[in-house]
Amino acid sequence: MAKSRYEYVKKFEQESILLPETYIVVRVDGRGFHKLSERYEFEKPNDSRALEVMNSAALQLMKAMPDILLAYGDSDEYSFLLRKGCELFERREFKLVSTFASTITSYYQFYWSQIIPDKPLGVDRLPTFDARAVCYPNAELIKDYFRWRQVDCHINNLYNTTFWSLVKSGLTTQEAENKLLGTLSSDKQEILFKEFGINYNNEPEIYKKGTVFVREVDFEAETTDLSKRQAQRLQKKLTKSEIHKLHCDIIKDEFWETRPFWGILKA
Ligand code: DGT
Numbered sequence: 593m594a595k596s597r598y599e600y601v602k603k604f605e606q607e608s609i610l611l612p613e614t615y616i617v618v619r620v621d622g623r624g625f626h627k628l629s630e631r632y633e634f635e636k637p638n639d640s641r642a643l644e645v646m647n648s649a650a651l652q653l654m655k656a657m658p659d660i661l662l663a664y665g666d667s668d669e670y671s672f673l674l675r676k677g678c679e680l681f682e683r684r685e686f687k688l689v690s691t692f693a694s695t696i697t698s699y700y701q702f703y704w705s706q707i708i709p710d711k712p713l714g715v716d717r718l719p720t721f722d723a724r725a726v727c728y729p730n731a732e733l734i735k736d737y738f739r740w741r742q743v744d745c746h747i748n749n750l751y752n753t754t755f756w757s758l759v760k761s762g763l764t765t766q767e768a769e770n771k772l773l774g775t776l777s778s779d780k781q782e783i784l785f786k787e788f789g790i791n792y793n794n795e796p797e798i799y800k801k802g803t804v805f806v807r808e809v810d811f812e813a814e815t816t817d818l819s820k821r822q823a824q825r826l827q828k829k830l831t832k833s834e835i836h837k838l839h840c841d842i843i844k845d846e847f848w849e850t851r852p853f854w855g856i857l858k859a
């Protein structure tokens with residue numbers, strides 16, 4: 593095809609290629625979900641249907657992208673781990689993050705209409721997501737990344753559970769906030785138990801631990817130079833593998849060392 597005289601403008605485009613041979617974590621997060629949760633009257637502190645929408649969207653994204661080995665999410669966010677040898681979009685960052693953000697947004701809106709049909713989405717506040725990609729060079733960092741997100745889930749859930757118990761018992765939001773200022777985890781657990789008879793340990797695992805999707809695939813450590821046939825075989829194996837849903841602890845080593853994909857990660 594002949595080039596037009598205007599084609600030179602393409603040279604102004606900048607490409608950012610994610611570092612080769614590193615794990616890529618893409619995290620998506622709902623935009624302004626504080627406001628969105630008020631607009632659609634989410635249950636407090638946790639709306640189980642909204643969480644189901646988020647989880648369904650994340651699972652569908654994972655199915656559509658076989659290079660995702662693991663996903664972890666809570667609240668309005670999800671983190672996806674892509675395998676080290678992933679060549680999706682030639683590792684072009686903008687293509688990757690914009691695709692993740694738009695795909696999760698589409699799936700989220702689709703599942704919303706299925707799961708929450710009694711609250712149709714209004715154009716004044718539609719759910720949308722941002723996305724970022726971070727490269728991590730080794731498995732230890734990957735473990736700590738996901739541990740960081742689960743600890744965050746735990747801290748937020750304990751706070752929110754205590755906060756909304758106080759508010760539902762008659763405190764204003766300001767009073768509840770003041771009461772929790774400077775409290776430790778143990779103080780919040782004590783407030784929950786003494787004032788509301790709630791044993792935090794008995795709260796649903798999905799709220800305390802978030803949701804983990806694991807691709808149960810057991811190929812050996814990735815070698816750098818796969819032949820075309822080996823690469824195709826691997827892609828097929830990834831595509832056909834089952835995905836399991838868990839609400840378990842991912843902070844302890846046990847989770848990591850007992851997963852089939854650990855062989856890939858520890859390399
Ligand atoms: P952002 O991400 O900077 O655009 O702003 P937000 O407002 O999305 O803030 P973020 O992502 O730090 O926090 C998530 C918000 O979503 C937080 O205010 C609580 C709300 N949210 C998420 N899930 C639920 C839920 O199940 N129930 C209720 N009531 N609120 C939720």
Ligand code: MG
Nearest residue numbers: 621622623624
């Ligand atoms: Mg935020």
Ligand code: MG
Nearest residue numbers: 621622623668
């Ligand atoms: Mg958000």
Ligand code: MG
Nearest residue numbers: 621667668669
């Ligand atoms: Mg968030």
Ligand code: MG
Nearest residue numbers: 681687690691
């Ligand atoms: Mg095009």
